[in-house]
Amino acid sequence: MIPLEKAKFTLDISGVAGFFGGDEVLSAMNTIHFYKWRKYLGWYNSPGSYTVAKKYGRLANARFWKGLFPGGNTDINKFLGFDGEKGPSFFGAHSGTRMSHTSYIAHLLLSECESLRRVEAEKPVAVANSPTRRTADGIYPTCSVSIVQLPPLPEPGSLKRPWKIWIASFPILASVGCAATCGYFRDWYCFSMILLGMFSSGFACYAAGRGELIFSQPSTADGSPAGDGILYSGDRFVVLTGKEESVCAVTRGGFSLNLAGESQHHRMGVSSLLLVVQFLLQLLLIPQGTLFGQIMFLVTFVCSWLYNCYLSSIDKEEVQRNILMSSILGIDPSNMKKYTFTKRTTAVVFLLLVLQPQDKERMLNKLLPNKTDIWKEWKEQVLDQLDGKKPFDFPSIDSSNGKVDDHKLLENLYAFANNAYEMYEKHTDQATMISSNEKKV
Numbered sequence: 380m381i382p383l384e385k386a387k388f389t390l391d392i393s394g395v396a397g398f399f400g401g402d403e404v405l406s407a408m409n410t411i412h413f414y415k416w417r418k419y420l421g422w423y424n425s426p427g428s429y430t431v432a433k434k435y436g437r438l439a440n441a442r443f444w445k446g447l448f449p450g451g452n453t454d455i456n457k458f459l460g461f462d463g464e465k466g467p468s469f470f471g472a473h474s475g476t477r478m479s480h481t482s483y484i485a486h487l488l489l490s491e492c493e494s495l496r497r498v499e500a501e502k503p504v505a506v507a508n509s510p511t512r513r514t515a516d517g518i519y520p521t522c523s524v525s526i527v528q529l530p531p532l533p534e535p536g537s538l539k540r541p542w543k544i545w546i547a548s549f550p551i552l553a554s555v556g557c558a559a560t561c562g563y564f565r566d567w568y569c570f571s572m573i574l575l576g577m578f579s580s581g582f583a584c585y586a587a588g589r590g591e592l593i594f595s596q597p598s599t600a601d602g603s604p605a606g607d608g609i610l611y612s613g614d615r616f617v618v619l620t621g622k623e624e625s626v627c628a629v630t631r632g633g634f635s636l637n638l639a640g641e642s643q644h645h646r647m648g649v650s651s652l653l654l655v656v657q658f659l660l661q662l663l664l665i666p667q668g669t670l671f672g673q674i675m676f677l678v679t680f681v682c683s684w685l686y687n688c689y690l691s692s693i694d695k696e697e698v699q700r701n702i703l704m705s706s707i708l709g710i711d712p713s714n715m716k717k718y719t720f721t722k723r724t725t726a727v728v729f730l731l732l733v734l735q736p737q738d739k740e741r742m743l744n745k746l747l748p749n750k751t752d753i754w755k756e757w758k759e760q761v762l763d764q765l766d767g768k769k770p771f772d773f774p775s776i777d778s779s780n781g782k783v784d785d786h787k788l789l790e791n792l793y794a795f796a797n798n799a800y801e802m803y804e805k806h807t808d809q810a811t812m813i814s815s816n817e818k819k820v
Contacts, residue, residue, distance in 0.1 A: 401430025407690030408435075409459055411588040412636060413698050414542035421584025423550035424557075424576030424679040425687065428661075432654035435587060439648030448651060455590075455644070460695065461634040463487075467612035469630050470745060472736035473604040474623070481630040485610055487700045488629055488708075492525035492617050495717040522614040522726035526733060526806070528714035529606075529621030532628060538592045538702050546689070551577075553682035557675040561668075568664045569672030572657075573679055579657040580683075583650040589638065594707050596632035599623045607734060611746070614723055618730050628708065634699065718802060723747070724792060728799035732767045733806065739765055753785050757792040767807075770800050 404427040411417045436448030438455055456462060466485030469478040554577050561570035606626030610617040619626050638644070665676060704710050720726040727746045736742045740762055747754070764771050773793045776786050 401427030403427070403684060403687040403691045404431050405434055407687045408584070408587050410690065410693050410695050410698060411584065412459065412590065412592045413539060413695075413702065415539045416544065417542050417547075418585050418588025420542070420544065420547035420551070421588075422577050422581035423554040423683050423686070424573045424676070425550075425580040425683040426680045427687075428576070428579065428654040429658040431583060432651040432658070435583070435647055436651030439644045439651070441645065441648065444645075444648035444651075447648070447655075455638070456635050459636065461636065463696070463699075466630070467610045467615070467617075469608055469610055470736075470742055471606070471608040472734045472742070473607060475738065476608065478630060481610065482633050484632045484634075484703060484707075485629050487696065487703050488527070489610055489612060489615060489617055490696065491700050491704060492527065492715065492717060493523070493615065495525060495715055497523070497717045497719045522616070522720040522723050523717055524616045524618065524720065524726050524730050524733075525715065525717045526618045527620070527710065529619060529625035529629070530709055530711070530714070531622060532625055532707070533709040538594065538634075538706050540698070540702070547686070550679075550683040550686040554679045557679045561672045561675050564669070564671065566669045566672030566675075568668035569676045572661055572664055572668075573676060575657050575660065576679070579650070579653045583654055586646040586650040589646065590636040593635055593637050594628075594632060595635055596624075596628045599627050607736075609730060609734065609742075614726070616726060616730055618734055620734075625708070632707075716806070718806070720798075720802075722795050722798075724795040725799045725802075728761060728765075728796050729802050729806075731765055732799065732803040735765075735767065753788050753792070757789060757796075760793075761796055767800075767803060771796050773797075 404425055408431070433448065433450075436444060437450050438458060439445070439448065461483070463483035464486050466481030466483060467489050469476065469481050469485070471477070554573055558570055558573040558577070561567075561573065603623040605621075606623035607618075607620045608626060608630075610619065610629075619629060665673060668676070718726075718729065720729070724747060727743065731739060731743060734742075740758075743758060743762065747758075760773055761771070771793070773796070776789055776793075
């Protein structure tokens with residue numbers, strides 16, 4: 380006897396089966412290319428079939444597929460978010476390269492530097508008429524300078540991470556178990572719809588997951604100068620040191636999907652068509668099943684939806700950052716340091732001391748564009764002593780000439796520069812200590 384066979388009501392879930400959970404499925408599929416074996420683990424009855432079909436069907440380029448899934452063709456790299464956000468600005472220290480926007484890779488590196496714990500925080504001195512914001516745990520920094528030593532690029536390898544198969548087994552086993560239960564009680568309508576859902580979802584996952592995730596970057600000319608430079612966005616600065624090819628990988632590199640022989644994405648069109656067929660058949664056949672079979676069908680949806688929610692909770696940007704740091708750039712965490720400052724002026728002088736750019740004046744004016752007479756006088760004094768070999772020796776301020784406010788401003792600017800040199804000394808001492816320890820090892 381079939382459980383609930385004499386029940387006088389049915390679950391009419393067929394109308395929402397193609398829409399419920401569609402956003403979670405789309406979000407989950409956006410990370411499929413970053414993990415090994417994920418494309419083979421989609422064999423479960425997943426909700427949101429019509430939503431997924433409409434979205435992924437637009438990737439197919441052939442005229443036939445454009446007729447079935449109108450709305451304009453979508454570039455797969457943009458669709459999957461490999462382009463992402465525009466990166467910060469870049470200023471080359473020796474090459475003179477200036478870029479108003481860099482690649483998404485630079486944005487990822489900037490985000491990675493933001494997550495670093497600071498190794499040193501500025502301890503500002505009290506200066507006239509220059510309030511400093513504070514929090515319960517001390518000074519609240521407004522600027523950060525991260526220093527990243529880029530090693531030579533490692534040999535290209537797989538960019539994918541292993542996936543825990545046992546996690547994917549949860550919705551797969553639920554679908555198999557519910558389908559077998561429906562078959563045992565001879566509810567062939569729900570049995571066949573669960574199997575069709577498993578097949579269409581698995582094929583769609585396989586079709587969407589095809590292709591090799593690669594990292595591409597423009598080639599650099601032989602004999603290029605060192606690629607040292609700074610990435611900057613607002614009051615966040617990242618000093619990059621390393622070969623031109625390594626810096627170029629950050630500023631102009633990017634993720635892309637290599638689909639050899641798949642320019643028209645026919646598999647994507649076929650899988651989307653199959654999802655639409657599944658949606659239509661569910662509308663017709665699920666109401667014909669028993670109440671118990673409909674409950675089993677609903678159970679598969681709930682299990683699949685929970686799994687898709689878990690997948691959609693994965694931070695795609697964090698995954699990309701981990702791949703970037705370990706597999707592409709090969710940066711040792713010990714070669715990344717973050718310093719925080721309460722004043723932008725102090726941060727800029729510090730990074731100029733560290734970087735020692737070829738055109739110091741140009742970089743200083745770019746990062747601190749103030750052009751008043753007091754600022755010009757201060758900049759001249761700083762540029763004359765910016766070699767980092769000895770502390771700043773600023774002339775005494777003649778308080779008998781000029782306005783009192785100008786004297787206070789100049790006094791503050793001198794104090795900011797001296798703070799920057801103190802931080803620079805700490806940085807060089809740490810770098811020397813690390814270098815000596817490496818030699819001993």
